[in-house]
Every structure is written in C-alpha cells, then in structure tokens.
Amino acid sequence: MSTGAWAIPYNNPMAIIQPNPDNWQGLVGDDRGRLKFSSMPFGVRAGVINLYNGYFKKGNNTLKGIFEVYAPSGHGGNNPLTYANTVGQKIGVDINKQLDFWSYGKALSRAIIQVETGSDISNADFESGWQKAYFTLTGSYDGGELSEVGNEPE
Numbered sequence: 001m002s003t004g005a006w007a008i009p010y011n012n013p014m015a016i017i018q019p020n021p022d023n024w025q026g027l028v029g030d031d032r033g034r035l036k037f038s039s040m041p042f043g044v045r046a047g048v049i050n051l052y053n054g055y056f057k058k059g060n061n062t063l064k065g066i067f068e069v070y071a072p073s074g075h076g077g078n079n080p081l082t083y084a085n086t087v088g089q090k091i092g093v094d095i096n097k098q099l100d101f102w103s104y105g106k107a108l109s110r111a112i113i114q115v116e117t118g119s120d121i122s123n124a125d126f127e128s129g130w131q132k133a134y135f136t137l138t139g140s141y142d143g144g145e146l147s148e149v150g151n152e153p154e
Helices: 003-007 040-054 063-070 080-091 101-117 123-138
Strands: 027-031 034-037
Touching (some): 034 040, 040 101, 040 123, 063 080, 080 101, 101 123
Antiparallel strands (some): 027 034
C-alpha cells in the first residue's frame, strides 16, 4: 500500500509511523505502526508536533537533514534527496538552508502533506490541526494569546 493509500483514510496526512505509538490526542489505533486518528485535524496536529519535537527541537533544521530521517532510503521506495528537493521547490527554499520552525513550519507541514498524500487535505482541516499543534507547543493560538489558557479545544 502506498503512503497516499493509507494516509488519508487513517487521518494521518503526514504519514507518521511509530511502532510504539506515543499517546497522541485523537489516536484511535495503528496498523503495524501506521497511526490512525479520529479526525484529520488530530492527524495534522500530531504531524506538526512530531516535526517540531523530532527534528527542529533537536537541531535538524534543513530539508536535506529532515528527509534523511523522515523518509530514509530503504524504507519502501523513499528517496530522501528527491523528497527534500520536491518540498524545497514547494516552499521556495534550498534544501541546505537552515530553517526556523516558526517561519517555515506551516508551509513545510503543508508541503509534507501534499507529498505524502499525493494530493492535499482541506484548508479547514489543515488550519484546525495547525492551531491545535501551535496551542500545544506555545500555549497560544497562531495570531494571538488566549484570554483563558485551559484545555485545548476539541
């Protein structure tokens, strides 16, 4: 099964694979490590947080470096250099440029979704997932602080 064939039905548009899944919000199961989410926004949320924590927070902030780990050679038909170049063209950056997550994370996440699914998801699902991830990572929403910080809305 190609990525696009399972990423959309599993509500996992960034195609997160974890043999021992983290306790993600909205996680409803997995199929040999392919995570399944209750809704597309929860899948986007997990993908964005995974991108931040698993790569940028650890200093892996070039497209070349990210996709050597995100889509390694030998895992299916992955070609990390082709993946990095495709995403670089989509977001308009060189694959060796050091990126700041808060400047490029949103465009990068959307480009990953387009590559992984072979298409895209709705703007509403993407924005909802991005806002959930942003809130989790910062305690605010993209575009302003919350008047009351409490539990993240569903």
